[in-house]
Amino acid sequence: MAATATSTAGAGVTTAVRIGNCSGFYGDRISAMREMLTGGDLDFLTGDYLAELTMLILGRDRMKNPERGYAKTFLRQLEECLGLAQDRNVRIVANAGGLNPAGLAAGIRELADRLGLDVSVAHVEGDDLLARAGELGLGSPLTANAYLGAWGIVDCLNAGADVVVTGRVTDASVIVGPAAAHFGWSTTDYDRLAGAVLAGHVIECGTQATGGNYAFFTEVPDLTYPGFPLAEIHADGSSVITKHPGTGGQVSVGTVTAQLLYEITGARYANPDVTARVDSITLADDGPDRVRITGAVGEPPPPTLKVSLNEIGGFRNSVTFVLTGLDIEAKAELLQRQLDNVLAVRPAEMHWTLARTDHPDADTEETASALLHCTVRDADPAKVGRAFTGAGIELALASYPGFHVTAPPGEGQVYGVYTAGYVDAAEVPHLAVHPDGTRTDIAPATQTQPLAPAAEPELSEPLPTGRTRRVPLGQIAGGRSGDKGGSANIGLWVRTDAQWRWLAHTLTVERLRELLPETAELGVTRALLPNLRAVNFVIDDILGRGVAYNARFDPQAKGLAEWLRGRHLDIPEELL
Structure with missing residues (x-):
């Protein structure tokens, strides 16, 4: 060779x-x-x-x-x-x-x-x-x-x-x-x-x-x-x-x-x-x-090397209840109250998420329905197995109208924790x-330098003035996101210098928290990359204890940038 x-x-x-x-x-x-x-x-x-x-x-x-x-x-x-x-x-x-x-x-x-x-x-x-x-x-x-x-x-x-x-x-x-x-x-x-x-x-x-x-x-x-x-x-x-x-x-x-x-x-x-x-x-x-x-x-x-640490965190299970038509919030409240009441032993963690995927006056049953997810975790597999899923299914004839779930009862699965x-x-x-x-x-590096954030460049150029239009950020900005342990990054870039000046001035940490409410209480850092006409955000702990912990709807944050690109802002018309 x-x-x-x-x-x-x-x-x-x-x-x-x-x-x-x-x-x-x-x-x-x-x-x-x-x-x-x-x-x-x-x-x-x-x-x-x-x-x-x-x-x-x-x-x-x-x-x-x-x-x-x-x-x-x-x-x-x-x-x-x-x-x-x-x-x-x-x-x-x-x-x-x-x-x-x-x-x-x-x-x-x-x-x-x-x-x-x-x-x-x-x-x-x-x-x-x-x-x-x-x-x-x-x-x-x-x-x-x-x-x-x-x-x-x-x-x-x-x-x-x-x-x-x-x-x-x-x-x-x-x-x-x-x-x-x-x-x-x-x-x-x-x-x-x-x-x-x-x-x-x-x-x-x-x-x-x-x-x-x-x-x-x-x-x-x-x-x-x-x-x-x-x-x-x-x-x-x-x-x-x-x-x-x-x-x-x-x-x-x-x-x-x-x-x-x-x-x-x-x-x-x-x-x-x-x-x-x-x-x-x-x-x-x-x-x-x-x-x-x-x-x-x-x-x-x-001077240090990062170490990838994985451990078995316990056992996890989930059930997704389908709520269709009217009174979605009331149906969700009833189901949560009933399941809390019938569980003989409550798992160590019990997390509810209501996804409002329903539309008013929908022309299909699927688009008329919301999804109520219940995820549980515990060190004891029995607490998150059929004792949990079975309790939910037993409510089928005694709960909200239109009760059904997306999958049959099942046993819990092992989950991991990354640090x-x-x-x-x-x-x-x-x-x-x-x-x-x-x-x-192989000898380690003889010259080292502690990692520190780079100084953010000054933004002295004036912002565009004039008429604006309320449109998705993604009309001018591309994005990519991904997981970094329990944290995630979102990188956004634009294609012209004028768009870059607007993006750098406008998309601050505070504005990001407004656009993505899930980040409101989390640590967020921003870095500007002028040569790439880009801005990068790191959001701490948004993924909980890592991908395998499955803490959120998108556990690897692959769609996080697309969510941000879909949010609407007032963008100067000359940039569109």
Whole structure:
């Protein structure tokens, strides 16, 4: 497969390295690996298989079988594609190792032997801190994994590995590693590393960079089957985001902006190897389905590493009651009072939500109906099992008119709780295990800088004056949102300088709380990103104790930005 690059930055390799992506999550399109290998030229193919929720899923998988704990679909993809990658001289880097990268590496070697292929496989480990969780003050979780950086991957590639699998590295690291190895970057090439981090952040979520989940999706020429993205990264850290010719979807300044805003915390985007300044970069069209990212500024990384902690929180169950027609509020009040009265033992948590999906004078029964959700949680599965759901069903002939539910009674299900911990980077081993079994310790960063919010730029330009029209914010603003543990982010961007001045002046934290009443009592921080004509909000604790806790209607906050875009504001007509 591909020869190992050992040149130094700016003194050897100067041609761009082409790094593709074939997975944005565990469960993504299974055919994407083959499509990326056959659709055009690549030097490296990467995949991101891990999310906060995925680590919980893999943790439960490992409880059933200690030899598992990795993304099994990755092996399925390799069974079809490992020989293809070898024929095309493409090296593969993925974090599919999850909680057991050594086990996955062994599985790949067995697969290669069965296929009659001579493939060098390496892996990166050290992120799993479960055995030391108590010692490190992390409690007694089910999983405890530190986010490692890219240098273990670099070391494995420099040792000649054709395939490198890791445990919990940051999502961008699977892209940063190949770029740093290709160009021979040093650990203090911060601007170059920052550029690779931001390129990696764009492509690591797969088709979200090519039109998927895009606010202005009706502008994408063909979103029926979008292609996966790739980054052409240059020696100076600049990059071009593109996709293979003839594939669906679109790469535009808009789609790249949307993905840059996904799940960030502000102008500083911290990784274990570098803190990338999101506010430093400039985007420009570089031809059809090509967007150039330049100007990345990097700073030393924080002195601590984030640790993903998952634990079993207890058992959860829910029942959804359908309320149709008249007197919705009164029907809901009656049902809640009755269920409170008949439950022999009340669960530790009992949460009611009334979704007013009903319309007056509706022409279908469904649009005449509201949904009353009751969610319960308890450490005792008996309290949230049929003792709960059965009590609700027993009211069927004794409650509000039109009583019915959306599903039959059922038992409770285990739910998880996510928290983020932080440990000194020097406390976390980072090990590169070469194809020959040699183990190399990767030293932590020697220069560090505590993470702090960037200063907000001054807004001195005057606001537009004149007539306004009350319309949805989404008429001028795109958006993307996502989960960050129990918190969520919303990134909004506009397309002109005049729209940006209005957005930055108008969409303050106070206005956000007015538009999204659910955030009124929560901590909210705002960051302005003028180069992207964007504003980013982080909303603390809106997701409760993480995605698996399922605290709200949209537990991963994927639709939060679309809700905000649907709210109406008085927008100057000259901006519409």
